[in-house]
Amino acid sequence: MQEGKFQPEQPGGRAAIQQQFAGSHLIGDVVSAEDLRLVEALRSSDENAFVSLIDRYHTSMLRLAMVFVPSQAVAEEVVQETWMGVLQGLDRFEGRSSLKTWIFRILTNRAKTRARREGRSIPFSSLPEFSIEIQEPAVESERFRGPDQQWPGHWVSFPRSWDEIPEERILSQETMIRIQEAIDTLPAGQRDVITLRDIEGCSSDEACTLLGVSEANQRVLLHRARSRVRRALERYFEEK
Amino acid sequence: MTNVNQNQLNCQEVVELVTDYLEQALLPEMRAQFEEHIEECPGCDAYLEQVQQTIMLLRKLTEQQLFPESKQELLEIFRNWKR
Numbered sequence: 001m002q003e004g005k006f007q008p009e010q011p012g013g014r015a016a017i018q019q020q021f022a023g024s025h026l027i028g029d030v031v032s033a034e035d036l037r038l039v040e041a042l043r044s045s046d047e048n049a050f051v052s053l054i055d056r057y058h059t060s061m062l063r064l065a066m067v068f069v070p071s072q073a074v075a076e077e078v079v080q081e082t083w084m085g086v087l088q089g090l091d092r093f094e095g096r097s098s099l100k101t102w103i104f105r106i107l108t109n110r111a112k113t114r115a116r117r118e119g120r121s122i123p124f125s126s127l128p129e130f131s132i133e134i135q136e137p138a139v140e141s142e143r144f145r146g147p148d149q150q151w152p153g154h155w156v157s158f159p160r161s162w163d164e165i166p167e168e169r170i171l172s173q174e175t176m177i178r179i180q181e182a183i184d185t186l187p188a189g190q191r192d193v194i195t196l197r198d199i200e201g202c203s204s205d206e207a208c209t210l211l212g213v214s215e216a217n218q219r220v221l222l223h224r225a226r227s228r229v230r231r232a233l234e235r236y237f238e239e240k
Numbered sequence: 241m242t243n244v245n246q247n248q249l250n251c252q253e254v255v256e257l258v259t260d261y262l263e264q265a266l267l268p269e270m271r272a273q274f275e276e277h278i279e280e281c282p283g284c285d286a287y288l289e290q291v292q293q294t295i296m297l298l299r300k301l302t303e304q305q306l307f308p309e310s311k312q313e314l315l316e317i318f319r320n321w322k323r
Contacts, residue, residue, distance in 0.1 A: 230294040
């Protein structure tokens with residue numbers, strides 16, 4: 001697995017907003033003082049150190065494992081094996097990468113090995129049936145004026161700004177449930193990409209490497225996935 | 241790739257370019273056209289903002305813990321793990 005890099009943003013436009021989405025959050029590449037302290041504590045069997053590691057990474061590890069293996073049950077086994085691998089390998093941790101990078105490398109290696117054994121040797125996203133041939137518009141075509149109308153291809157009525165929706169509603173648990181439901185119904189390739197990119201905060205390089213897809217393909221899958229989740233949210237926010 | 245004639249994007253084309261725009265994958269000329277459209281079109285401006293808010297909300301899913309019950313099992317493993 002490739003190590004994450006923070007790439008400088010091009011200036012201009014909405015660079016400031018993009019900045020927060022462009023950096024990699026999944027994998028930090030430098031070992032921190034906090035990492036070294038945690039490793040020391042783990043080596044002396046400090047349970048609190050282990051609990052804090054689980055709280056930090058366990059859910060992300062499960063999400064990542066599910067990209068590779070066919071079921072939640074297998075993903076849980078892989079993550080459990082990974083934690084055992086982490087404990088067994090502590091003495092070999094040399095701090096050349098961050099603790100997180102090291103843990104996630106163990107995880108992806110195990111998940112890939114397991115996927116091969118389960119007969120799922122490549123993530124769904126690289127299978128041809130999920131290729132970019134399947135065209136699906138980001139927004140339903142009825143939302144735009146037809147070719148024989150005035151202003152063809154322009155909005156029939158503008159999407160509403162979500163700024164008027166109370167923040168409690170936007171950030172509610174119900175919203176999170178709707179997003180999760182939308183993700184659960186995505187085709188596997190789209191789900192893999194949006195999981196890595198937007199939920200776990202991988203860079204596009206990392207996502208391409210993990211999934212074995214081209215940059216362009218990855219972007220198309222991401223586009224379809226984000227479009228579908230946005231549509232689900234729009235429907236939800238339009239409900240009274 | 242979206243097929244664009246002349247140098248005027250319509251809204252239906254703009255929504256298909258949003259991800260390429262956010263991924264900084266548009267060629268400079270196309271990027272300029274995209275930004276010009278967004279400046280002038282309240283609908284596409286709202287749309288772009290919705291996509292950005294969607295991404296922000298997706299990021300919040302990381303805070304949702306999956307399967308908290310497995311934590312107890314892991315603690316057992318840790319306790320049994322003697323160095």
